[in-house]
Amino acid sequence: GAVVSQHPSRVICKSGTSVKIECRSLDFQATTMFWYRQFPKQSLMLMATSNEGSKATYEQGVEKDKFLINHASLTLSTLTVTSAHPEDSSFYICSASTDADRFRPQHFGDGTRLSIL
Amino acid sequence: GEDVEQSLFLSVREGDSSVINCTYTDSSSTYLYWYKQEPGAGLQLLTYIFSNMDMKQDQRLTVLLNKKDKHLSLRIADTQTGDSAIYFCAESTGFTGGGNKLTFGTGTQLKVEL
Numbered sequence: 001g002a003v004v005s006q007h008p009s010r011v012i013c014k015s016g017t018s019v020k021i022e023c024r025s026l027d028f029q030a031t032t033m034f035w036y037r038q039f040p041k042q043s044l045m046l047m048a049t050s051n052e053g054s055k056a057t058y059e060q061g062v063e064k065d066k067f068l069i070n071h072a073s074l075t076l077s078t079l080t081v082t083s084a085h086p087e088d089s090s091f092y093i094c095s096a097s098t099d100a101d102r103f104r105p106q107h108f109g110d111g112t113r114l115s116i117l
Numbered sequence: 118g119e120d121v122e123q124s125l126f127l128s129v130r131e132g133d134s135s136v137i138n139c140t141y142t143d144s145s146s147t148y149l150y151w152y153k154q155e156p157g158a159g160l161q162l163l164t165y166i167f168s169n170m171d172m173k174q175d176q177r178l179t180v181l182l183n184k185k186d187k188h189l190s191l192r193i194a195d196t197q198t199g200d201s202a203i204y205f206c207a208e209s210t211g212f213t214g215g216g217n218k219l220t221f222g223t224g225t226q227l228k229v230e231l
Contacts, residue, residue, distance in 0.1 A: 002162075004159075006159065034218075034219075042223075042224075043205065043221045043222065043223050043224050044160075044205070044221045046218070046219075049218065093159050093160070095159075095160070097217070103148060103165055103167070104148075104217045105148075105150060105162050105165055105217075106150075106162070106217070106219060107162060108152075108159035108160040108161070108162075109159050110158050110159040111157070111158060111159045113157070
């Protein structure tokens with residue numbers, strides 16, 4: 001159980017393109033979804049938290065107009081990197097949790113490798 | 118902010134036990150987690166422990182928690198080559214709707230040698 005699917009797994013595109021990443025909880029209803037960014041050989045950096053039907057809460061230093069997050073349903077959240085530039089190249093990982101599990105662990109997708117040329 | 122510290126690297130021989138250590142800072146953390154990350158992949162939840170527990174065992178995995186010292190460890194018995202990965206500890210640092218906000222450690226690269 002607790003499977004999270006993230007798509008696409010890899011994106012290579014030109015500078016100025018907007019890229020959408022999807023995160024789906026396949027077998028549970030995700031009350032909350034999280035978006036992280038990971039640089040090589042580093043830990044995860046939380047970008048934002050989204051609750052279904054609410055606006056996302058962004059961490060300090062993360063531009064909300066640059067990284068658009070939508071959590072329209074209990075099984076889907078999307079992250080759109082708008083007008084991407086080479087410095088946005090990174091590994092983006094989503095996770096999902098449910099209030100139905102009292103321990104509320106986060107279950108992670110397999111990540112999206114974004115490369116901006 | 119909170120800092121969660123881990124040693125960067127651990128090398129063990131196949132069949133030996135591995136112990137990965139973690140020091141956290143938020144004494145109010147309710148839950149502590151261990152995740153495994155293989156190259157190019159997301160994080161796999163291995164186990165978690167509630168703050169009122171001292172120990173939790175799950176097959177080859179044993180988690181020890183010392184709340185006084187804010188120290189968490191993960192012991193992997195009979196370590197196999199498939200256990201080679203980066204291991205992250207994480208502490209819950211706040212509650213947000215349906216989830217616990219987590220602060221992750223720096224990660225420990227475990228290398229299992231034959």
